[in-house]
Amino acid sequence: MDGGFGGGGFGDYNTSNGGGFMTGEGGGFSSQSPADAGIKRISTVTPVCVKQVKDAQRGDDTSFIVNGVAVDKVALVAVIRNVQQKATRISYNVEDHTGLIDVMQYLSGGDDEEEPQVPEEVAQNREGRYVRIVASIRAGEDDSKRLNAFLITPIDDHNELTYHFLNVVYANLVSSHGILGERKLGLQAGQPRGSQPSQAGMAGQGMGTATNGATAFNNTPMDTGLPRNLQAVLNVIQTEGSASETGVGMSTILDRLRPQGFNEPQIRSAVEELLNEGQVYSTVDDDHFKSTDD
């Protein structure tokens, strides 16, 4: 088998195939520098395997510690072994062959009188199917871990499994040794940071344009948070959607951001990416959104 991790080239997978080492969907990383910690903690999605979730330790607040770093949300790729639907939630038992874990997905109804509806994409989550999960970690009294899912989406392109495992290794290396190039910024490897390398922040940071995985890592200045368009959309959803059960509508987001120079495709694309990353979720319909941090 020729080539290596870098020379073998994961760069030929780009955003067009629904996954990939360089894309917003399949993997990639950004982080906050410690200098950012005092400004605002950007919520991140950390790629993990089930074993890491089960080994996670409780943090100071509601977060859990994975590999020495506090994580907000985690992303897994796993196969469903059992599904049980109840009135207001669906319970899954999933595994990625590093471990088996329970996942809870709560269903939202239109109002109190209405029976919660099972979205079409959720109905596709059957036993034996690989899915991508964005969730927060919860622990029982016996410290057994489970996941509360924001998003469980079926995987059509199983190359995403490959990319996910590589993302897990990379995230682990970054938390252990620091980001490549970090020393140039005067940061120390392993220095505590507000967030783990995440999947949310990689888009638009240069990794997608690289043609070679190793080169991409070396050349990417990954000390920023979310790309500008994602951060702008997230700000609107957080500030204007937090007080309302239904969140903020797409028309409001467009009204707020067009004057800032964003066009509609850019805004809709950013919303889609934030949905995929589990940073926001849709509420009463596909055009209203709330932040998962609310």
Next chain:
Amino acid sequence: MDTFKARLAGSDLNDHVDETVVLVGEVLSHDGSTVVDMQAADGSNVRVIFDAAVSDLTKCIEVTGKVNADGTMTGWTMSNFGDNFDLKKYGEALKVMDAHRGIFQG
């Protein structure tokens, strides 16, 4: 951990006799019932005998099962990985994972 299953590249099956493992490969032939010959990520050929008939296989599949002493596998579960799964890159990823196996196994 009792639920851990090693993801193998193919030629390393012999090191895991009687263990439950995970193997991804390309289907070379299928007898229409329980026997599937597949080429694993490292190019080695592996015969999988499922405990029940399987059907509608895609080009690449993932098999979970037990490794037998004769180098075959007894297949318990199977997932279709489609016709566009990149087995070569998966094999490269397995090498990376193996170099950092502490992340994935206890």
